[in-house]
Amino acid sequence: MAHSPGPRMFLIGSEASAAMSPALWSPVLERLGSTWTYEPWDVPAGSVMDEVHARLLEADVIAANVTMPHKTWAAAAADAVTETVRLSGASNFLVRDGGRLEAHNTDITAVGQLLGGGHRRHVVMLGAGGAARAALIALRGRTGRVTVADRDPQAAGRLLRVAENLGMDARASAWADAQAEARQASLIVNATPIGKSGQDGPVWGETRLADDAFVYDFVYAPHTTASIARARQQGLQCADGWDHLREQAAAMIPILGLAPEAGPLLESRLAQLHARS
The missing domain is CATH 3.40.50.720 (NAD(P)-binding Rossmann-like Domain)
Structure with missing residues (x-):
């Protein structure tokens, strides 16, 4: 994967490029005045994950959402996990903290x-x-x-x-x-x-x-x-799944330290995507 300048967030999954998250988050980050980018990263099932782990620890990475089939890997790869991740054995959100990865589960x-x-x-x-x-x-x-x-x-x-x-x-x-x-x-x-x-x-x-x-x-x-x-x-x-997407995204806001207005912006953007789908 080619690197581009600026802080980055990823969506990691076997079909990440077909997912809605980049279309949800990118306009919201722009409206917040953030220089962060949110990018899909297709990682097929059965991939050797060492490269993914190493990339997530690089200095330009903020965090990564993780979708199927890598949620179990994300929980095991993290250096620190929340109690809910420990109980579930799965993580859908990795946050880089220096040279460490912290695992969260905003689905829960x-x-x-x-x-x-x-x-x-x-x-x-x-x-x-x-x-x-x-x-x-x-x-x-x-x-x-x-x-x-x-x-x-x-x-x-x-x-x-x-x-x-x-x-x-x-x-x-x-x-x-x-x-x-x-x-x-x-x-x-x-x-x-x-x-x-x-x-x-x-x-x-x-x-x-x-x-x-x-x-x-x-x-x-x-x-x-x-x-x-x-x-x-x-x-x-x-x-329904749209309700779940809204609340899952909202749960990321305090973890990332985003401004409170990120919540209404995400809700508005999700409503636009739902109407167009």
Whole structure:
């Protein structure tokens, strides 16, 4: 990767150049009068990460967002980690501090912000990757029963162990059984790509949900996902991938020491991107 002058932020991931973050952050940094740049850096799955680690420690680097499939690597590569990173084993935000990297997880912050306080009597977690793990960490100490399901039983097993280590009353379930359980759950989390296509139905199927259910859908797409549309039709509380992006970006502001006006600027810019998508 060629170096250019000036302080830099990166987005590191296997498909970073196709992600929205540069289009979100670059205009905001410019409006703030910052000389920082925000650049995508495609790092394919299976890459040797020594070069990435070394580059992030160079003097012109401020920080890097990290997306799939490198969140676990980011947590392990850091010299210092937050408590939530330690619990989750994943980081989506690395900040350079001299010759050290500090690992944060603003996904967890975003989930906590959007769900608010209160106890969730039964959580159905559909999907078992990094997003699901972030949701579990955000929910620690505030859940009753947790049902974990994924098309990949090994992934579900790994997430189940995370839940058990957090002291949750959790069990893994077959996909169809978990969809059926969602009917009575108080929180349904879609941590899968289901909904990316406008042809996808609700992640839990076609059944009606409990009246106190909250639907948290990590998917952001040009259309309203069927899961969110169905939740709204039923008058339920919900949060979609656009809400998550907003709160995840807002959580970066104090870590980076940006001016408070960065928050409204990010929200306005995200609304523009959503309208154009």
